[in-house]
Amino acid sequence: MSVRTRRRNTGSRPLGAVLAIVLLGSAAAFAARGEATAVPMLMPVPREWIVNGAFQQPLTSGWTCAGDVSVVDGVAVGRPGAYDYAGCSQQIEHTASYAFEATFSGSYAFVGVRGSGNEPEETYFWTNDTGPRTVQVQLRLKAGTTVYFHGWYGQGEYRVSKVSLIGALIPDDPSDPFGTKSPTPSPPPNPSPSPTPSCTPTYALHPTDSPD
Secondary structure, three states: OOOOOOOOOOOOOOOOOOOOOHHHHHHHHHHHHOOOOOOOOOOOOOOOOOOOOOOOOOOOOOEEEEEEEEEEOEEEEEOOOOOOEEEEEEOOOOEEEEEEEEEEOOOOOOOEEEOOOOOOEEEEEEEEEEEEHHHHHHHEOOOEEEEEEOOOOOOOEEEEEEEEEEEEEOOOOOOOOOOOOOOOOOEEEEEOOOOOOOOOOOOOOOOOOOOO
């Protein structure tokens, strides 16, 4: 007669639990040897800072637009008029280094970033081709920088399928994520102490003798 044994299915542990067990095990090993416990730091994962940059939602999500611009099958389509260039924009909140990427096509289509304090103040790209153009560039941007796309007055339709700005999850200066902190002024030099004046002797005034 054969004997069957049942294996208990403990299931898979979540990744976070596994990492916690590994870190705790390492800390316990250091402590057992009388060494200082050193827990490795996990580096922050970069994140996307553009809201609705793949245009999976209406342009009212994340973008401020003017003129005839709409989302069609996951692509922003602009139709400039005679007196407008049909564009959209949004602002970034943190001063940091970013990887900028955009894919666009059509008649005089423009994408770029613009903001005071950036070097250069404005960086933009354009195309006048029906085939998609993709640009990728590293940029150092200040808080309040405007990211935009638009066409040109009286020109034909243009299309933008992606606008991306990848940056660190934690800004460069966590104490000043919006880049508004003024530099700390250096204290003025202490003036040289004035020489202490010598004391002037004070004489007691005697009453004048009355005449006899």
